[in-house]
Amino acid sequence: MIELIEVEKTYTRPDGGTFQAVARTTLSIEDGEIYGIIGRSGAGKSTLVRLINLLERPTAGRVVIDGEDVTALDAAGLRRLRQRVGMIFQHFNLLSSKTVADNVAFPLKISGTRSRDEIRKRVLELLDRVGLREQADKYPNQLSGGQKQRVGIARALATDPKILLCDEATSALDPETTQSVLQLLAEINRELGLTIVLITHEMDVIRRICDKVAVLDRGQVVESGNAADVFLHPQHTTTRRFVQETEHVDENEQYADFAQVPGRIVRMTFRGESTYDPVLVQVARSTGMDFSILSGRIDRIKDTPYGQMILALSGGDQDAALRQIAEFGVIVEELRA
Numbered sequence: 355m356i357e358l359i360e361v362e363k364t365y366t367r368p369d370g371g372t373f374q375a376v377a378r379t380t381l382s383i384e385d386g387e388i389y390g391i392i393g394r395s396g397a398g399k400s401t402l403v404r405l406i407n408l409l410e411r412p413t414a415g416r417v418v419i420d421g422e423d424v425t426a427l428d429a430a431g432l433r434r435l436r437q438r439v440g441m442i443f444q445h446f447n448l449l450s451s452k453t454v455a456d457n458v459a460f461p462l463k464i465s466g467t468r469s470r471d472e473i474r475k476r477v478l479e480l481l482d483r484v485g486l487r488e489q490a491d492k493y494p495n496q497l498s499g500g501q502k503q504r505v506g507i508a509r510a511l512a513t514d515p516k517i518l519l520c521d522e523a524t525s526a527l528d529p530e531t532t533q534s535v536l537q538l539l540a541e542i543n544r545e546l547g548l549t550i551v552l553i554t555h556e557m558d559v560i561r562r563i564c565d566k567v568a569v570l571d572r573g574q575v576v577e578s579g580n581a582a583d584v585f586l587h588p589q590h591t592t593t594r595r596f597v598q599e600t601e602h603v604d605e606n607e608q609y610a611d612f613a614q615v616p617g618r619i620v621r622m623t624f625r626g627e628s629t630y631d632p633v634l635v636q637v638a639r640s641t642g643m644d645f646s647i648l649s650g651r652i653d654r655i656k657d658t659p660y661g662q663m664i665l666a667l668s669g670g671d672q673d674a675a676l677r678q679i680a681e682f683g684v685i686v687e688e689l690r691a
């Protein structure tokens with residue numbers, strides 16, 4: 355659905371200096387996916403996502419949307435593109451002098467293809483979808499942050515886009531409201547088959563709803579792939595830091611604590627339905643191995659349950675135990691032999 359082919363973006367500053375915000379990047383996003391791009395402030399996330407709808411023109415490379423090269427579109431072509439690619443923003447960008455219904459109607463009015471009655475009907479449908487029909491005649495400043503973002507979502511969906519871009523869409527919201535907006539995005543993705551690209555600086559947002567993720571660091575994609583793979587087995591230091599933050603773990607502190615524990619230390623990652631199987635206890639019983647749990651977590655990455663724990667092993671036939679555990683599809687990593 356979206357292909358960025360060797361895109362680059364270099365800004366020219368007023369003093370004539372240049373700054374490369376996005377280094378040569380190739381990304382492919384499939385139809386119907388929720389694709390997250392995570393990075394720190396200044397990593398180039400906004401620039402990268404704005405290259406998709408050509409709010410920023412790439413300095414090099416090509417952007418292909420649904421099979422069409424859109425890189426060199428003229429103004430009319432860009433208007434058509436933006437009807438196929440909706441966008442929502444961190445600070446909602448609503449028109450404060452217009453009602454909720456008029457904000458949602460705005461893209462329909464400028465596209466000029468529907469009658470007043472058709473627009474009214476469509477607006478009410480959209481407000482129903484985001485749970486705001488009762489608020490149709492209110493003004494944005496009478497709404498909460500979460501409601502404002504729902505208006506933003508309804509407005510972005512007005513022209514029936516195939517793609518929804520979300521630029522830090524939950525960053526201005528409290529955790530509970532974030533949750534409900536993410537649920538709404540997941541529902542829209544499921545029910546309308548919309549492809550969603552979201553950028554965030556929070557791994558938790560990725561963990562809740564993304565199928566795939568790309569980690570951006572100083573304009574470069576340093577790691578990308580299936581969200582569960584990247585989250586459970588982060589390779590790059592930047593990714594590892596994001597994961598540790600969301601799990602509230604400091605790897606250095608944790609390793610310092612392990613120094614006080616005797617024996618072999620391993621990390622086990624259970625994924626999918628095996629998460630709920632009593633694998634560990636069964637194997638420990640049959641091999642005479644003892645273990646103590648130093649840390650552990652059972653949770654979900656989107657729809658995949660997982661468990662990850664760090665264990666200290668003692669006694670019994672540990673090699674046989676670890677072999678048997680691995681045969682159940684559990685990934686075993688030795689942290690200290």
Ligand SMILES: Nc1ncnc2c1ncn2[C@@H]1O[C@H](COP(=O)(O)OP(=O)(O)OP(=O)(O)O)[C@@H](O)[C@H]1O
Nearest residue numbers: 365366373375393394395396397398399400401402
């Ligand atoms: N129009 C511009 N001219 C010059 N430099 C720019 C321009 N827009 C962005 N930059 C610079 O490009 C870099 C990447 O910016 P971008 O907004 O894409 O990052 P980001 O990851 O979205 O960060 P944030 O979350 O803080 O917005 C930053 O260093 C920024 O200062």
